[in-house]
Amino acid sequence: MDFLNYPQPLADLIAGLSRLPGIGPKTAGRLAFYLLQQPQIAESLADAIQNALTNIRECSVCCNYTDQDPCSICSSDKRDSSLLCIVEQPRDVASLEKTREFKGRYHVLHGVISPLEGIGPEQLTVQQLLKRLDGVQEVIMAMNPTVEGEATAMYLSKILKPMGIKVTRIAHGLPVGGDLEYADEVTIARALEGRRQL
Known part of the structure; x- marks a missing residue:
């Protein structure tokens, strides 16, 4: 998408959003314009991102994301x-x-x-x-x-x-509600391998 007709800060915002997984240039453009039209949502989002970047780190034990070290799972005696x-x-x-x-x-x-x-x-x-x-x-x-x-x-x-x-x-196989007709051979084979007695 050509951002040349946009002011540089808007072009930078669109370019930044388009680097997110699953967000293409058109969707990034729509999101950027929406955020400009909704400044309270944009500010809240910016605060949440900054808060996460500041306070989230890896647990020193399990390497999961946490805001306390060790995380609640690693520190639980249950x-x-x-x-x-x-x-x-x-x-x-x-x-x-x-x-x-x-x-x-x-x-x-x-x-x-x-x-x-x-x-x-x-x-x-x-x-x-x-x-x-x-x-x-x-x-x-x-x-x-x-x-x-x-x-x-x-x-x-x-x-x-x-x-x-x-x-x-962990076992792999068919999801609940899935149809055999639409499953690939590997998934069906894994489902047969992981079968259990009823």
Whole structure:
């Protein structure tokens, strides 16, 4: 999108918004004009962004985003410290916590191994993970079912199994309400592998 006809501050705002994931230049333009027409919303948004940048940091234990260190999950004595769930991103912790089913603790890798993008174990929080395994009996790999997620799970499994730690993987399969007709072969195969007795 050509921003030449816009004043520079507006062009900069549109360019900044268009760098957000899922926001193209047209949507960025609509958002920019909306924010200019709604200054209270724009100021509130700017304050929220600044507040998050100032007060949110990584937990020194699990590497999740938090405003206190350690985070509320790591500091809770009601969580099972022998059970550790490894996830790719902080938003994955939020997704798992919504279920209210998992009672253990988490570790956030902040990505997955991806040689094509130059991301190896050194760019992830693998070293922090290895320092916190005392007393852990089971590690649940909860990475996304992608090539990179599978490679990361296999890499970590090869490190953890020799330590005598039970390593499991979350099941993958059909979503509730999904139709077999529209599912791909890999999803159906995973659903069959992860079947359980009724």
